[in-house]
Amino acid sequence: MPDKAPGPNEPRPTRPSRKEHRRAPEPEAVFKIEYVDGEEGDNIAQRQAEVLHKILRWQAVQKPTDTS
Structure with a gap:
């Protein structure tokens, strides 16, 4: 059943203003790169290969999923 139209003394719904309708800021990512070598580097490389x-x-x- 459709919603009833607002009466003459009821506030009417409004659209969001352009300012309110703006997209949220892009997410931010922070990361740290550490280079390791030797046995520790070999262990990390082996684990990465296994996970991949x-x-x-x-x-x-x-x-496959239908994306149409």
């Missing part, structure tokens, strides 16, 4: 391999295996078995 798991992600790619998971992605390979996903069904």
Whole structure:
């Protein structure tokens, strides 16, 4: 059932002004890069490779989604 129109003494809905309708600011990301080598670097590289391999295996078995 459609909403009833406002009566003569009731406030009417208004559109947001252009100022209110502006987009929110872009999110901000802060990160720190640390270079590591030796055994610690090898361990991190190995872990990254394992995680990437798991992600790619998971992605390979996903069904495509309809984006139209």
